[in-house]
Amino acid sequence: MRYIDKKLTIEKVKINDIVKKYGTPTYCYSYGQLKENINNFKKSFNSFSPLICFAIKSNTNVSLIREIKKLGLGADVVSIGELMMALKAGIDPTKIVFSGVGKTTAEISFAIDKKILLINAESKSEVIEIEKIARLKKKIINIGIRLNPNTDAKTLKQISTGKKENKFGVGEKTFFKLVDYAKFSKNINLKCLSVHIGSQILDYKPYQKMLNVVNRIIKKCNHKFEFIDLGGGMGISYEQNNKKFNYQKFNVIIKKFLKNHKSKIIFEPGRSIVGNIGYLISKVIYIKENENKNFIILDAAMNDLMRPALYGANHRTLPAFKKKKISKKIYEFVGPICESTDKFTVLKKFQKLEEKDIIVMCDVGAYGMSLSSNYNLRPKPAEILIKRSKINVIKKRQKLIDII
Numbered sequence: 001m002r003y004i005d006k007k008l009t010i011e012k013v014k015i016n017d018i019v020k021k022y023g024t025p026t027y028c029y030s031y032g033q034l035k036e037n038i039n040n041f042k043k044s045f046n047s048f049s050p051l052i053c054f055a056i057k058s059n060t061n062v063s064l065i066r067e068i069k070k071l072g073l074g075a076d077v078v079s080i081g082e083l084m085m086a087l088k089a090g091i092d093p094t095k096i097v098f099s100g101v102g103k104t105t106a107e108i109s110f111a112i113d114k115k116i117l118l119i120n121a122e123s124k125s126e127v128i129e130i131e132k133i134a135r136l137k138k139k140i141i142n143i144g145i146r147l148n149p150n151t152d153a154k155t156l157k158q159i160s161t162g163k164k165e166n167k168f169g170v171g172e173k174t175f176f177k178l179v180d181y182a183k184f185s186k187n188i189n190l191k192c193l194s195v196h197i198g199s200q201i202l203d204y205k206p207y208q209k210m211l212n213v214v215n216r217i218i219k220k221c222n223h224k225f226e227f228i229d230l231g232g233g234m235g236i237s238y239e240q241n242n243k244k245f246n247y248q249k250f251n252v253i254i255k256k257f258l259k260n261h262k263s264k265i266i267f268e269p270g271r272s273i274v275g276n277i278g279y280l281i282s283k284v285i286y287i288k289e290n291e292n293k294n295f296i297i298l299d300a301a302m303n304d305l306m307r308p309a310l311y312g313a314n315h316r317t318l319p320a321f322k323k324k325k326i327s328k329k330i331y332e333f334v335g336p337i338c339e340s341t342d343k344f345t346v347l348k349k350f351q352k353l354e355e356k357d358i359i360v361m362c363d364v365g366a367y368g369m370s371l372s373s374n375y376n377l378r379p380k381p382a383e384i385l386i387k388r389s390k391i392n393v394i395k396k397r398q399k400l401i402d403i404i
Contacts, residue, residue, distance in 0.1 A: 001030070001279065001362070006322040008360060012389040015281060015320040019358055022382050023397070024283040025300035027369050029064060031387040033277040038071045041269060044247035048258055050265040051117075053097050055232055056082040058270025058366040059278075061383055063394035065089035068273065074117075076232070076268035080107040087114065097229065097266060099146070099194070101167055108133050112141055120144040120194040120229065122169055127178055127188065134187035143182070144192025144229055147175050149213040153198030153206045153233065158311055162197025162210065169195070172217065179221045192266070193218065196231025200271060202243055204250040211257045218261060229266040230254075236275040238315060238363050245272070271366040278365025280305055280381070281320070284357045285336070294331045296353060301335025302342040303375040305361065305368055309341040317344065319351045320358035327352040333359075337376050369395075374403050 001010050008015045010030055018028060041052065053076040054068050060082065065075070066089045074095025075086035086096055096116040098107075101123070108130055111119055121127045121143050134141040148169030151162045161168045170178065182190035197210050207230070218225065234245045254265060282300035289295075307313035317333060326349055334343040344361060353359070372380050379398035384391055 001360075003322055008318060008320045008322070010279060011386050013386050013391060015358060015360060018384065018391070019281060019283070019320070021391075022384060022393070024281050024358065025298075025304050025381040026281045026397075027364065027381050027383040028279045028281060029061075029274075029365060029383070029385045029394075030277045030279075031067065031385055034064075034067060034274065035071060037273050037277065038068070038073065041247075041267075041272065042072070045251055045254070045265070045267075047251070047255060048265060050267050051095060051227075053095065053266060053268050054273055055268050055270030056086055058370060059274045059368075060085055060370045061394055062089050063385065063392070064274070065091070067385070073273075076270075080104075080110055083107075083111060083114070083116070093117070097144075097268065099196070099268070103129075105129065105133065109137075112137060112139060118142050118144045118192050118227065118229075120146050120192065121178075122146045124170070124174060124178060124181075127181065131185055131188050140187055140189050142189050142191045144194040144227065145170065145175060145178050145182075145190065146194040146196070147172070147214070147217060149195050149197065149210045151197045151206055151210045151213060153201050154203055155198045155201050155233075155235070156311055159199040160197070161199070162195065162206075175217065176221050179223050183223075190223065191225065192227035192229050193225045194229035194231070194266075196229075196268065197233060199233045200235040201233045202235040202245050204246050204253070207250055208253050211253060215257060215260065225261075225263050227266050228261065228263045229268065232268040232270055232272070234269060234272040236271055236363065236366075238313065274365035276363045276365060278363065278368055280315075280361040280364045280368065282359055282361065284353055284355050284359065287331075287353065287355055289329075294329050296331045296333045296359075298333060298335055298344070298359070300344075300361070300381070301337040301376070301378060302339065303337060303373045303378050304335070304381055305344065305364055306371040306373070307364075307367055308344050309339070310371070314345055315364060316362040317347065317350075318360050318362065319353065320360060323351050325352040326350070337378075374398075377403060379403060 078100035382397035
């Protein structure tokens, strides 16, 4: 995304042209950036050719998932809905991994019937339930067991998943017991050790600690795992001063790990694939200047983009048309929802805005639309995919008649 003649442009399409045709708020995705992200991810680990399973939870648009599938990725799913969406997008079942702590009997049964690659179990009860269903179906099912490595991912508390106080995975003692249990089962085939320590991780060092734990566990349990699922969580830069994740160093520590273990690596990236491909276009409804605080009131709201309200996340915000005049006032950018947490950012020395001006919130491709809702009975935005100068509507804007 860049400015051409002072007009903000995604690939070869001007933001203002999108607004004229599709209105606001609208989600836009750059296909060129998506392709670049996937190619860069593959190149980072091409020495050992991992299975890359896109985390469907990060963006559930079926058209976008179809493009991701065409670029060679599988899918990581955490519900029957996500599994159905992955299959609808045409993803090969043998490239689908089913994770999550609370899979129901119906979900496990459906996954078995669809012959997916792996079901990653996260408790003793789940392993027993998978075995029970497999026995009734007279099948042998490939499973993984998710280990909780008690590793601090150095990320937000809300998205940390690899510490012992988190609900995810099993501790070491339980892991060893489940490995022994699986060895004597006639209906489950233990193929994978799975770990996932968190999301939006910008430092490779927690992964190094995680791999040290995994290495020790594998040696101690004396079981050959066909797959090692390292999860995802590699972060992106949301602000210009954010550091970037060091894929080169991560690659080095995995290669070192693989010298002792002849397993295929699985990754479950989401944010690193789609995070920076997405933009939320919004219109300024009102400019409200109170005695103590000034507000830019947008037509986008927390129901459209939940991350700022949920995590205190901050997204770069840019004007669709660049002007020279800069405001000296501090403005809080907010939505129309009846919640004080319905705010996106606070900016000082931002371009002077007027009512009906257009602004763009960047890097919303992951956990943007997938976390959206109809709160306050607000219809969800349209979604469009941009390929150079071509615009494809990949999800129509909801109408009130759709939700009332």
